[in-house]
Amino acid sequence: MDRNEAGAIFTRFLQTLPQGTATDIHILTDADADGLPAGALLLRALHAAGYTRVTAETRKKFENAWLPEVHARLKVRDPKALLLVDLGARPDELLPGVPTLLVDHHAPFGTPLGAVLLTSYGTEPTATSGLLALWCAQAIAPALADELQWMAGISLLSDLGDKAPFDELAESKARFGATALKDLTGLLNAPRRTAAGDATEALELLLRGASPKQILKGDDPALAALKVAKAEVNEALAVARKAPxxxxxxxxxxxxxxxxxxxxxxxxxxxxxxxxxxxxxxxxxxxxxxxxxxxxxxxxxxxxxxxxxxxxxxxxxxxxxxxxxxxxxxxxxxxxxxxxxxxxxxxxxxxxxxxxxxxxxxxxxxxxxxxxxx
Structure with missing residues (x-):
């Protein structure tokens, strides 16, 4: 899987949507610092490309995409297309009859009937979901994708570490600041690790943010919430470190x-x-x-x-x-x-x-x- 292949799969999927740019598209994404930037990148790129009816949410604590309560929530939303991001792939149906694209890099169990799987699993090095999302964004909104390349940098730092073998990480560090990327990655990973496990504010921060430094120096209430979450997790981890x-x-x-x-x-x-x-x-x-x-x-x-x-x-x-x-x-x-x-x-x-x-x-x-x- 490379940039061109990912972009081609994504654009072909969009071309199948019967209402085109007027399609109600919903994104369900993972709650970590790979899934969050991946979902935010896709939503912002789709908006920039003229798809104005796009919404997004993160999975909640204990959830996976195939739970009955998740299906019920998705049915209430009644999307006309579904993007499942960084949540794995199983053969079980999601929303029958609704065009579905899975963007993922985990070992798949299968693909739902009629769905499209955009995966980097099996390729070395394995691109994260956030990097796949960047490649998709570059295919439909290249200017915005360039501005938001730092989101793929966060994704790579979170899942593959500081030595991730992708040029996009080095470029993101040089352009947006290595320290800011690292600090924001740690904050974004915190909410889903708390007892509440709700990363909604982390996703909202990425949907509004212009750069890591702008986010970290700003006064967005969501940033304050992430700092509180990180403190909670650090306290729990301090106790857990003592386990034999x-x-x-x-x-x-x-x-x-x-x-x-x-x-x-x-x-x-x-x-x-x-x-x-x-x-x-x-x-x-x-x-x-x-x-x-x-x-x-x-x-x-x-x-x-x-x-x-x-x-x-x-x-x-x-x-x-x-x-x-x-x-x-x-x-x-x-x-x-x-x-x-x-x-x-x-x-x-x-x-x-x-x-x-x-x-x-x-x-x-x-x-x-x-x-x-x-």
Whole structure:
């Protein structure tokens, strides 16, 4: 997938819309610092190209695009075209009869019947959703895309880090300021990690902002909200950092690495950060951040694997019966899932972890670790 191919797929999709620029288009995007700039770029580019009936929203806490409540919300909006951005790809139908384009870079499970999948998965290096969105924007509104290139820079920083192998990151740093890009990336990632998990204000900030420096120096109320969110997440992460790691070598031969789990208990989505924090300590192992307090009745976990270890394939090979369709999604070296407690306990035992990773559900007090055997 390159700039020309992405732009061609996007423009062909727009050409199929029966009402053309008068089409009611709705964008549903992920709530992180890849999905947010991707959604904002697409909306602003479409507006600049004359598509004036375009709206956007982010997914909410616990949501994926295929949940019944999400379908119900989309049906109320009654869009005539749907853009699903940075939310994965599954074969299940979304809005039957509504032209749908999925813009994504994760390992797909399939494509909904009749939908178009614009994906960079399987290409190296793998473009982020924000970079794909920039390439789409360049095809329909090149002048605006040039002004908003920094959004793709944020996307690359968020998902691939400071050394992302794309020219757009270096160009964004030079034009818009490396420090400003980094600071804004951290703020944009904060709201979806809070206990509330609502990134609406982060998206609105990107829909109004002209540049990272202008946003960071401005007095937009949404910016203040992002700073409060970041403080909340930092506080939860400070506690989570103290959790000890647990080890398993049961599947080392199949996986190609030992497994390590770090259990935390917080309504904040810090388990992916916990996995990332422990990676330098154990660079040859798969690290899972496991959160028993994120969602009542469920255990959420996020894994990070060294290069050459296909974590997606391993998890899909061992998906428990009854897991939802998002289990084992993500990237080859960054995957995870969520399981009800009744499925989590046998799953984590199968992986070779002991009673310290078992949890039980108390009807009045949520999830707790079982006492560790001595």
């Amino acid at each position: 790691p647990k080890f398993s070598t049961k599947w080392t031969d199949e996986l190609g690495a030992d497994m390590i789990m770090v259990r935390v208990d917080t309504p904040c989505q810090v388990h992916p950060l916990v996995a990332q924090i422990w990676r330098p300590r154990f660079p040859k192992a798969v690290i899972f951040g496991v959160n028993v307090g994120f969602r009542p009745g469920f255990v959420h976990f996020a894994g990070r694997a060294p290069r050459g270890v296909n974590l997606v394939q391993f998890l899909r090979n061992h998906t428990p019966a009854g897991a939802d369709g998002t289990f084992g999604g993500g990237h080859d070296q960054a995957s995870g899932g969520a399981l009800p407690v009744a499925l989590w306990n046998p799953f984590v035992a199968m992986l070779g972890f002991g009673p310290e990773l078992q949890v039980h559900e108390d009807a009045h007090a949520g999830l707790f670790a079982e006492p560790v055997s001595h």
